[in-house]
Amino acid sequence: MRGELGQVLVDGQHRADTMAAGVRGARDHLLDLNRPVSDILPRFRIPGVTVSELIQHRGGIRDAESLLSLAGFRDLDHYTADDLLQLACRQQHRAVEPGRFLYSNTGYLLLSEILKHVHGTGLHEIADQQVFTPLGMASTRFKTDPREVIPGAAASYQPTMSGWLLHQQRPVTLPGPGSLWCTASDLDRWLDHLWHACQPAIATLPFEQHLSYRPSDHHPFTYGAGLYADPRTDRTAVFHYGHEHGFSAATHLTSSGLRVICLSNHTGIAADHVTATALAELGRHPEADPRETLSRALQHRPAPQSIPVDRPDSDTPHTPLGTYVCQDVPGTVRLTYSAGSLYLWHRGTRDRLTRTGPTTYTALACTLTLPTTPADGEEPAADGFVLDLDRAPGLHYQRQPTKPALQGPAEPG
Structure with missing residues (x-):
């Protein structure tokens, strides 16, 4: 055509x-x-x-754009080629x-x-x-x-309930x-x-x-x-x-x-x-x-697929499991457990992962694997886990040690 x-x-x-x-x-x-x-x-x-x-x-080589949210970038943050090259150069082994x-x-x-x-x-x-x-x-x-103006460039549009945007x-x-x-x-x-x-x-x-x-x-x-x-x-x-x-x-x-x-x-x-x-x-x-x-x-084009929205459930408490680091990605992520699901938190956003196997929890385009099988109905013990993204598999996360609370001077006897 x-x-x-x-x-x-x-x-x-x-x-x-x-x-x-x-x-x-x-x-x-x-x-x-x-x-x-x-x-x-x-x-x-x-x-x-x-x-x-x-x-x-x-x-x-893991796709660096797949790692951006784990590295602390938010959806609308602007990133550069050098940002991606830095993520690529953190990798030490083939994925x-x-x-x-x-x-x-x-x-x-x-x-x-x-x-x-x-x-x-x-x-x-x-x-x-x-x-x-x-x-x-x-x-x-x-x-x-990014400041360059492309002569005759088209803009991209999306249909909404109120018209084209x-x-x-x-x-x-x-x-x-x-x-x-x-x-x-x-x-x-x-x-x-x-x-x-x-x-x-x-x-x-x-x-x-x-x-x-x-x-x-x-x-x-x-x-x-x-x-x-x-x-x-x-x-x-x-x-x-x-x-x-x-x-x-x-x-x-x-x-x-x-x-x-x-x-x-x-x-x-x-x-x-x-x-x-x-x-x-x-x-x-x-x-x-x-x-x-x-x-x-x-x-005959297929109808657009709706992406499920994870709405916070304020009535269900979350149990913190820890804060985790990975040598291949800068920054930290947190893991919580609630009502049979794991929640992966990064830069204020969260992904809900539903249990799909003895040690696996899955969300859209990612799978988290625990080292041991948690008992039914019990909170998982997660000293570490492996996170597999579609284009960035094999990310090994380990829990950060909990820092001891600062102690003041002892009271005199």
Whole structure:
């Protein structure tokens, strides 16, 4: 689907552009993809992680944005690339075993820093020189300054009971894993370039000669050079998609050259769902008018899911279990117990975790595991616990020792 929506924040596509600059550096012998990241960025402390593992999400690096609330950031706090890099550089060990896929935007933030080190200039200048200008992508840029005004930029909106409102949060500037502003026409040029780069070997996926495509977090799709791939013979394609601050974007390129692009600035219309529906419609009706196909795809989009709200129950007392620290995340969290649930407190907010197993308590996108099984109806003993977030697993928290109360001088006998 092609069309213009002004310049839109394109989440997902920027990883392919960052990766392309990295592969270009390898081709020009400026960057060894098998080189350990710590050799280039001395602050990075996880041993053995290579540049190619950053690109393929196999470095075991926790996604730093997932750690922000645990580190004391509130929902509307502004954060910077350096804030995320500091969180990344606290990590001392892989969060998962070597070779396992763990999607992490932080890997691409580190890749951006590596490219800056290798080329001596920022990612926007590198991408503009090597990708955007040669392909005629005149309306595409990485936003590097939050004060910068993007000409013709669209705003994101959300529907409310009282009408349309601007999305509350403003996108942050994180070149590498984010901050790419683009148009559908420029994305079309990029996909056309990828398709012609694979010719005449039609079975070859983009940049496969540099980085192999291996199993990802979404079976049967694989992941390689900044792109997901559908390797099935009858439907070979590469794609990417993403959501950020009310914007969403999806691009899809098949081995036949079919290019599908969907950009959305409507919080209730997810570009990846529209794209998947449109592709299914095109498969059933290949000769249909593209505008009719898009119309049907929009009509069949899934209804937005409501997120359960945890309302405080003032009548139910909470038993404090302790204050906890983790070497991989700054700051502290607290744990309380009430009516069979655990409550994880951080910076004045709380997550309610419901018991789902002998030692596990689960909330949206996180699981807390205790070292021992508490008896039914009894408060758990929690000297420590392991917290697994979707993109930041294996956080080991230990209870801080209780400080003894200060004692005054003894009364005279």
